[in-house]
Amino acid sequence: MTDVNIESAKRAAGKQAVADHFDPSASHVGIGSGTTIVYVVEAIKESSTNPQIRFVPTGYQSRQVIVQAGLTPIAFDSLPEDTMLDIAFDGADEVDVELNCIKGGGACLFQEKLVAERAKKFICVADYRKKQDRLLTNWPTIPIEVAPISVPTVLHSLRVLGSSNPKLRTTLLEKSGPLKTDQDFFIIDAPFPKLLIAEDIAAGKGKGDGSDGTWEVNKLSEAIKALTGVLEVGIFSGLNGPDADAISGKEGVKTVTSGQKPVAVYFGMSDGSVEVRTAKQ
Numbered sequence: 001m002t003d004v005n006i007e008s009a010k011r012a013a014g015k016q017a018v019a020d021h022f023d024p025s026a027s028h029v030g031i032g033s034g035t036t037i038v039y040v041v042e043a044i045k046e047s048s049t050n051p052q053i054r055f056v057p058t059g060y061q062s063r064q065v066i067v068q069a070g071l072t073p074i075a076f077d078s079l080p081e082d083t084m085l086d087i088a089f090d091g092a093d094e095v096d097v098e099l100n101c102i103k104g105g106g107a108c109l110f111q112e113k114l115v116a117e118r119a120k121k122f123i124c125v126a127d128y129r130k131k132q133d134r135l136l137t138n139w140p141t142i143p144i145e146v147a148p149i150s151v152p153t154v155l156h157s158l159r160v161l162g163s164s165n166p167k168l169r170t171t172l173l174e175k176s177g178p179l180k181t182d183q184d185f186f187i188i189d190a191p192f193p194k195l196l197i198a199e200d201i202a203a204g205k206g207k208g209d210g211s212d213g214t215w216e217v218n219k220l221s222e223a224i225k226a227l228t229g230v231l232e233v234g235i236f237s238g239l240n241g242p243d244a245d246a247i248s249g250k251e252g253v254k255t256v257t258s259g260q261k262p263v264a265v266y267f268g269m270s271d272g273s274v275e276v277r278t279a280k281q
């Protein structure tokens with residue numbers, strides 16, 4: 001499959017996601033990072049010229065995409081405390097059948113998670129390579145954002161958790177040394193065996209708590225997040241929008257630890273079609 005087809009698939013996914021979910025009367029819209037989100041912004045630009053909409057970026061690249069499209073950005077930390085985003089769009093590196101996602105392939109995950117959790121509706125767009133049954137099927141590692149001083153400790157802890165060869169991500173071309181995130185932190189890429197979901201545990205495929213070498217998605221996310229030095233982990237799991245709202249008890253307000261998962265993922269397929277995976281209600 002050529003890159004041209006992959007780009008067409010990303011564009012088709014972005015276009016369909018915007019057609020289905022973007023409301024031109026929205027007040028605040030979150031915009032994620034990466035190469036696929038560019039097509040979402042392209043489609044938004046084509047569908048609306050409403051100057052009242054404020055777009056919330058998830059990092060430097062995301063802000064540039066917003067500004068270059070002639071849209072108006074607003075910093076995440078300028079949002080009033082009680083203001084939810086009407087919707088957030090973002091890309092993903094891999095998505096499983098429960099809509100759990102791996103993110104951070106482009107070194108953006110912390111601000112993406114903040115924005116996803118703040119959105120009433122979170123929608124992902126991706127090409128067909130990202131559509132898998134379980135995480136870590138095709139995408140090889142979990143990206144983890146860490147404080148620079150903590151790198152040796154976190155690498156060691158990840159090996160203890162069962163990651164075979166976690167590595168500090170480096171920039172190979174522009175400069176030698178570790179890659180820096182928008183927060184001036186570093187990224188560790190940690191491989192683990194394919195991640196289980198609840199039905200795998202029920203079917204006896206493993207304990208999922210690391211004790212037998214298997215990990216369930218949420219348990220691994222929690223275990224990595226608990227390591228001192230870890231700012232955020234590139235697993236977006238737990239509950240998604242409507243369930244998360246129910247847990248918080250406040251309509252339209254999500255808890256801090258839930259609502260990271262999209263309610264729908266749009267996959268651009270190699271034949272030009274778009275497949276949609278939605279959250280089970």
Ligand SMILES: O=C[C@H](O)[C@H](O)[C@H](O)COP(=O)(O)O
Pocket residue numbers: 032033034035036037090091092093103104105106107108109112
């Ligand atoms: O770090 C980057 C973000 O999580 C991206 O959304 C993710 O890597 C998907 O990027 P792309 O759309 O380029 O495949």
